[in-house]
Amino acid sequence: MRFARYMGYRLVTALPVILGIIVLNFLLIHLAPGDAASVLAGESGAATPEYMDELRHKFGLDQSLGMQFLTYVSNMAHFNLGYSYRNDADVSSLIIERLWPTSLLMLTAFGTAVALGIILGLVAATGRNSWRDNIISLISLVAYATPGFWLGLMMIVIFSIGLGWLPTSGFDTVGAGHEGWAEVWDVARHLVMPAVSLALFYLALYARLMRASVLEQTGMDYVTTARAKGQTERRIMTGHVLRNALLPIVTIAGVQAGNLIGGSIVVETVFGWPGIGTLAFNALQSRDLNLLLAIFFMSACLIVIINLIVDVIYVMLDPRMEI
Amino acid sequence: MVMIVQPEPSTLAHYAVTAGNIPPIATQIYEGLATYDWDQNPQPNLATSWEIAPDGKSITFKLREGVVFHNGKPFTSADVQFSFMEILKKYHPFAPLLLAELTGVDTPDEKTAVLLLANPAPYLMKALAGRDLPIMCKSVFEGTQILQNPSANKPIGTGPFKFGQWDRGQFVRLDRNDKYWKPGLPYLDHIIARFIPDAATRSAALETGEAHFAGYSAVNYADLARMKTNPILDTTMKGYEMTPALSVLELNAKHPPLDKKEVRQAIAYAIDRKVILRDVMYGCGKPATGPLSSLFKTVGFYTDDVRNYDVPDRLKIANKLLDGAGLPRGANGMRFGMHLEVNSFGEQWLRQAEYLKQALAIVGIDLTLRSEDTATWLRRVYTDYDYDINEPFLSQGVDPVYGLNKQYLTSQIRKGVTFVNDSFYANLEFDGILNEAMREQDHDKRAVLYKKAQQILAEDCPLVWLIDVQYVSVFNRKLHDHTTGPLGTQQAFERAWLET
Numbered sequence: 132m133r134f135a136r137y138m139g140y141r142l143v144t145a146l147p148v149i150l151g152i153i154v155l156n157f158l159l160i161h162l163a164p165g166d167a168a169s170v171l172a173g174e175s176g177a178a179t180p181e182y183m184d185e186l187r188h189k190f191g192l193d194q195s196l197g198m199q200f201l202t203y204v205s206n207m208a209h210f211n212l213g214y215s216y217r218n219d220a221d222v223s224s225l226i227i228e229r230l231w232p233t234s235l236l237m238l239t240a241f242g243t244a245v246a247l248g249i250i251l252g253l254v255a256a257t258g259r260n261s262w263r264d265n266i267i268s269l270i271s272l273v274a275y276a277t278p279g280f281w282l283g284l285m286m287i288v289i290f291s292i293g294l295g296w297l298p299t300s301g302f303d304t305v306g307a308g309h310e311g312w313a314e315v316w317d318v319a320r321h322l323v324m325p326a327v328s329l330a331l332f333y334l335a336l337y338a339r340l341m342r343a344s345v346l347e348q349t350g351m352d353y354v355t356t357a358r359a360k361g362q363t364e365r366r367i368m369t370g371h372v373l374r375n376a377l378l379p380i381v382t383i384a385g386v387q388a389g390n391l392i393g394g395s396i397v398v399e400t401v402f403g404w405p406g407i408g409t410l411a412f413n414a415l416q417s418r419d420l421n422l423l424l425a426i427f428f429m430s431a432c433l434i435v436i437i438n439l440i441v442d443v444i445y446v447m448l449d450p451r452m453e454i
Numbered sequence: 455m456v457m458i459v460q461p462e463p464s465t466l467a468h469y470a471v472t473a474g475n476i477p478p479i480a481t482q483i484y485e486g487l488a489t490y491d492w493d494q495n496p497q498p499n500l501a502t503s504w505e506i507a508p509d510g511k512s513i514t515f516k517l518r519e520g521v522v523f524h525n526g527k528p529f530t531s532a533d534v535q536f537s538f539m540e541i542l543k544k545y546h547p548f549a550p551l552l553l554a555e556l557t558g559v560d561t562p563d564e565k566t567a568v569l570l571l572a573n574p575a576p577y578l579m580k581a582l583a584g585r586d587l588p589i590m591c592k593s594v595f596e597g598t599q600i601l602q603n604p605s606a607n608k609p610i611g612t613g614p615f616k617f618g619q620w621d622r623g624q625f626v627r628l629d630r631n632d633k634y635w636k637p638g639l640p641y642l643d644h645i646i647a648r649f650i651p652d653a654a655t656r657s658a659a660l661e662t663g664e665a666h667f668a669g670y671s672a673v674n675y676a677d678l679a680r681m682k683t684n685p686i687l688d689t690t691m692k693g694y695e696m697t698p699a700l701s702v703l704e705l706n707a708k709h710p711p712l713d714k715k716e717v718r719q720a721i722a723y724a725i726d727r728k729v730i731l732r733d734v735m736y737g738c739g740k741p742a743t744g745p746l747s748s749l750f751k752t753v754g755f756y757t758d759d760v761r762n763y764d765v766p767d768r769l770k771i772a773n774k775l776l777d778g779a780g781l782p783r784g785a786n787g788m789r790f791g792m793h794l795e796v797n798s799f800g801e802q803w804l805r806q807a808e809y810l811k812q813a814l815a816i817v818g819i820d821l822t823l824r825s826e827d828t829a830t831w832l833r834r835v836y837t838d839y840d841y842d843i844n845e846p847f848l849s850q851g852v853d854p855v856y857g858l859n860k861q862y863l864t865s866q867i868r869k870g871v872t873f874v875n876d877s878f879y880a881n882l883e884f885d886g887i888l889n890e891a892m893r894e895q896d897h898d899k900r901a902v903l904y905k906k907a908q909q910i911l912a913e914d915c916p917l918v919w920l921i922d923v924q925y926v927s928v929f930n931r932k933l934h935d936h937t938t939g940p941l942g943t944q945q946a947f948e949r950a951w952l953e954t
Contacts, residue, residue: 163829163830164829164830164833164834165827165828165829165830165831165832165833166829166833169829169832169833169836169837169870169872170828170829170832171464171471172547172871172872182545182547183870183871185601189601189602217464217465218464218465218607218622219464219465219467219602219606219607220607220622225622228621228622228623229622229623232623280652284652284654284655287654287655287658288658291658291662292658292661292662295662298662298664299650299655299658299659299662299664300650300652300655300658300659300664301624301625301648301650302621302624305456305624305625305627305646305648399651400651400652401652401654401655402652402655403623403624403648403649403650403651403652403655404623405621405622405623405624406623409623409651410622410623413464415827416827416828416829417464417828417829418829
């Protein structure tokens with residue numbers, strides 16, 4: 132009951148935040164010079180002023196800023212994200228098309244990074260200054276310093292061109308008509324390289340963070356107490372240290388999970404992955420305001436939700452915290 | 455067959471948007487009244503024959519029997535009338551140039567369409583291909599908002615391939631049209647147009663054989679040398695004969711000292727086009743000699759008998775012109791400073807801009823480069839006119855009318871319209887020649903007029919012409935008969951076949 136009330140309270144207080152974000156985004160976007168009509172006409176080579184006026188009228192750009200804003204907010208209130216004139220398609224369908232590939236890539240990469248990062252950090256910390264600590268630290272340093280796009284291109288050169296094991300790019304084999312498990316396998320083969328090049332950076336980050344965090348916790352008084360109680364080292368590690376050491380990981384992961392929906396423009400570009408990152412980038416380049424605002428709106432909502440989840444995880448990990 | 459199209463089109467509304475990445479897909483679906491042979495003469499396509507009236511004010515087309523649209527509707531003169539009058543004339547970005555003289559389309563019977571013109575329009579006979587003036591199905595568009603028609607992204611035409619599916623961010627799939635009017639064609643069952651944003655990955659997809667064709671310089675010039683050594687790949691420069699384009703510098707004559715002819719000429723002399731060709735374009739093209747692409751040589755409109763800016767003592771001339779214009783070098787060796795707006799459509803333009811900064815510094819012009827995103831750049835140059843020098847890339851269309859009229863006529867100084875006369879060139883004598891050439895039916899007389907026009911422009915130097923651009927196609931050796939005419943990638947792959 133208390134939990135439900137807390138959640139309700141948090142969600143209601145999030146509404147003004149989201150509204151504020153909408154207003155801010157709307158104003159910021161309109162500060163950018165140039166508009167969708169001029170970009171569209173620019174790509175076409177030449178156009179008459181009448182044609183451009185007609186485009187502007189069609190896009191609603193000939194109305195005052197206040198009117199445009201009111202129209203936009205009222206559409207949003209009806210869960211209507213609007214129409215992308217540039218793409219001749221509904222904004223919601225454009226985003227939904229990309230949502231699945233984006234979440235697949237980001238969740239795979241992020242999940243792998245968090246899980247492996249925690250394990251590697253723990254392994255490194257428990258064998259401090261041993262050979263395995265040194266190897267893990269070295270690898271994470273290299274991975275942390277390697278740019279994702281370079282890693283991606285090198286993997287394409289080695290695994291696609293050189294060895295011919297993996298396809299260079301795309302989400303699945305176009306026109307192959309795979310179904311069932313064959314399709315799953317096909318997508319998985321396409322997923323490997325983008326997921327790895329995206330995960331490696333985060334993996335290194337979490338491994339280093341986890342190592343530092345575990346080392347800090349093992350020096351705490353409660354560890355000495357537990358040891359004095361006669362608990363085994365294994366029990367101390369899993370029962371006491373791990374829980375506390377996870378808190379900073381959850382914090383950082385919570386912040387970074389906000390990037391999930393935005394996708395990664397760099398990795399999407401290199402691997403031709405149909406993600407939301409490139410969609411947003413192209414929308415910005417072409418001043419496709421409806422589309423851009425909708426993506427911002429979704430990101431804002433997601434971050435609010437993730438913050439909520441992170442808070443709940445805190446409570447689960449640390450009983451001293453209360454809802 | 456998998457082809458690479460770069461970048462992904464935002465729409466397939468070929469009749470209302472003329473971005474260069476749409477025709478490789480759209481021309482598989484939409485056809486025009488005519489097509490063109492290697493000598494660029496019109497050949498029958500949806501029209502079987504045509505006759506131009508002696509006064510040039512009407513063109514009568516006999517239409518092909520037995521052609522059906524992908525939705526099953528038969529192709530008739532009503533479709534031609536509707537396409538020209540209700541769609542192209544109203545919404546095609548080039549209509550103000552191409553269809554300005556078109557007053558109506560008569561349809562005496564189902565298989566005859568007569569284009570009625572206020573004045574002769576000889577250039578129209580060069581623009582009848584599906585790339586330039588496509589024919590749409592009347593019943594699809596009738597009674598709807600043309601620009602919001604659902605067929606924008608699910609096009610319905612008469613072509614050898616039907617629209618299949620568009621997965622945005624990934625591919626467009628086209629399927630064989632089993633009822634195509636050319637018996638036995640096309641050979642391919644599917645065409646898949648893939649979109650891969652990263653240049654290095656595009657090259658990799660060709661090298662692994664995942665993609666078979668990449669036209670329109672979708673492969674980076676820098677990667678071409680490597681592609682040529684790959685045993686499974688080959689390259690061709692054919693198929694771009696009707697796609698002339700020049701890279702140029704536009705000089706804003708409202709910003710002194712660019713109002714002085716001598717200063718503009720000095721800039722033209724100061725640049726070594728061979729360096730740009732070698733280091734920026736990797737050899738794909740030729741140094742431009744004047745305002746028209748040398749591709750117009752085939753039809754006899756091009757001349758290089760104009761003021762030559764590529765002479766051995768060009769730097770000496772440039773310095774002398776600038777001295778004569780009353781612009782001595784200051785203490786730092788510079789005469790004056792200018793901004794150069796960097797073209798936002800790709801990194802090669804930044805490289806060109808870097809060279810220009812070096813080249814102009816030699817004659818004492820201090821360039822500051824300014825890079826902005828597309829929308830900001832277009833607005834600064836074509837709406838606010840807040841620029842000194844701009845480095846656009848100009849398509850010249852299939853007839854000098856396109857490239858010359860919109861760029862140099864006084865009437866084309868149109869605030870807010872992109873890629874028109876933004877250098878404020880105004881020369882009444884020149885305007886007269888262009889207007890005469892536009893309506894002149896005698897080909898030889900037109901050629902004489904255009905020669906004179908090119909000479910005047912080269913002398914006045916409102917723009918600096920840099921490179922006569924040559925596109926390149928990269929293809930897998932298993933793909934045959936992909937480039938069958940001068941429109942190349944912008945006409946259907948109806949005869950293409952893939953070795954297995």
